[in-house]
Amino acid sequence: MTPDTATAPAKDPWRQRGRLPLLVGTGLLGVGAVALVVYFGYRADSARAVAVGLALGVVPLPLLGLFYWWIDRYEPEPRRYVVAAFLWGAAGAVGIALVFNELLASTFDLSDGQTATFVAPFVEETAKGLFLLATFLRARRVIGGVLDGLFYAGVVGLGFAFIENILYYSASYLGGPELGLGGAQGATATFAIRGLLSPFAHPLFTASLGLAIGLAVLQRSWWARVPLVLGGWAGSMLLHGLWNGSISYAGIAGFALFYLLLVVVFAGFVTLAIVLRQRQFVVLRRSLSYVADRGWIHPAELPWLTYVGYRAQARRHARDLGGRDAAAVVRRYQALATRLAFVHDAVMLGRPGRDGVERTLAIRAEMDTLRPRLQLPPAIAPLPRPPLLGPPMLTGPPVRWS
Template sequence: MGVRRRRNVVFTALVSVVVALAAIPMLLIVVVSGAPTTVVVATVLAAVPVVPLVACFLWLDRYEPEPRGLLALGLLWGAIVACFAAIVLEGVGGAVGGFSDQATVTVLAPVVEEACKGAFLLMLLWWRRDELDGVLDGIVYAGMLGIGFAFTENILYLAAAYDGTGPEGVLGPGGTTALTQTFVVRCLVSPFAHPLFTAFLGVAAGIAVNSRSRSARTLLPLVGYVGAVLTHALWNSSTVFGYGGFVTVYALLMLPALCAIGALAVWTRAAERRMLSAALGDAAARGLLPATDIGWVVDLRARHRARAHARQLAGPAAEDAMREYQQAVIELGFLHHRYLRGTPPPDFAVRGQEYVSRIGRVRPIIAFPGQVVPTR
């Protein structure tokens, strides 16, 4: 078993064990947060924004799809580990530090919650650095962490709103009205809040991976964490100052920040196509793959067309082979780009040989729809 394989196994095992250990106490917290019917209703309502948000991040993650198992671990880490750790640490911090309710919401919660979510990204940087190829990957993983965290947090807030307890109790004595108001604010108006906060750390982690400077690779995640905490703190502060403060921060901070992160993600995905074209062109010149295949990999529509053609010719097995080939070429492109930038990972040679071997093994058994590379 190689070093890379061992590190992958260690990361997966560690995260899985931590998720499993945190699942029971977190489930108990959810169960006792309200009457059984209340918890069920709160869970259903909290799940409403989950699928659309996950779909948006998966749409962004199309050039080099991240391992679905790893994305699922990020979702579970946010929903279970980060949420449970935040509840414990905020409770202990509030008791030991003597924080008021307002200070807990505006100061302690942002610091603790972003650290708990961000821990997964830092572990990715340490153990699964090969899965972070840039800014877009960082945003996608941050999104999964934020979606998971918001899901569990929303269950607790929705249950508290209905029962008239907790922070949402300020909406009234509870009941359907308070539940509806909380659902609209948290699940319809601002479901992107937690993914947005953590995206600052995700962007920083993506930049750090490709940085040539050792100090930058160390400091950038810290800068991203500070950005996540400040944005989170401003957002939480808006809820303290009533409806006017909420609307002001939402209009002047949240929506512009969301648009900026979204635009950055879309621009990065377009830039990845240009980067992959250049890196794979150089790899083809070195004889690592046929140059005529590049267009069938870097163009998303051409990629899908090639898969459909393979399926039509020889069924699902041929489509799977085409998908494997395209994935190996994409992985080689990202790795070769880092080599050309002068920031190759320590296992560059081993990983490169693995991708080249996969390309050489699969290429003879697939067929593209002609050798005229489609262009836009």
């Protein structure tokens, strides 16, 4: 077995088709995002204003991105989908919003406050939600539950907020009679509201739809899925509309009151994400322990496949012994073990899914091909067994493993 074949991605026979169109579309979205920034500069006739907007727009991204990276660590999403989600928010959704917000405002002769309160929530949440909906319909294995839905909703929202904020910061830098401030003072004042007080707003609005799609994935009937998705979409528009309306019509006191409400809602979503991430850890430990009991993996491998710290330690150990190729083998083996755990758990719980048994056995076969080149650290003392909270072998229907 050559290093190239040993470290190649697992050949999943049930892999979602359409990888090339997704990559091409992602590239086009990247070009579109750059084009939007250039367009902002052309419309403002000021490269400096756009440069200031771009610099300020980047500031909140590392902290918010770190949170979404943290909740995605146990079962990392495909990078191509993560990049596509961000760029869809940054280019696709923003482009749609720019066209239709202005079109509807001019068609119905709406004021800025009316457009922001009644038009923008519908247009923008629909535009952002198109990525989630398309992913749900086309690649349901990518969004496999509530945490995935919240994750992708947040990434799309981050992309949208990033580009939209560049527009707002640039306009504030240029100033105007309706702003009252200009230059660095105007841009800083807008940054304080959008970049410091409410950087989570757009990810939060779209989280309602992400939550609904994550729940819809777990349903067997379309009669249950459709109302969930429509309800989540309505929730996103409602949160967005109330936020914009509080700015346009409610005054300082109304805005402060709704801001506090938004913070509470955001805290609720964050708490839910943390609980679901911890649930992933419990499922990972439980399922892999059961798999080890069946003899599919060695029990001594469990710490290096389960705990984030131990997993990183195992990759460092392999890199020290065998270089980057050995570390890549361990990384691939850990990714396969994680996938095996969640697919196996879903099968044993009888959750909806396509060819779960066959996928479980195929992933196991891929792990077997990597095992001869696997360089894990020496075995450590056995770790406590996970609590048997609804163990899959007792709660699911009988499954025949051939």
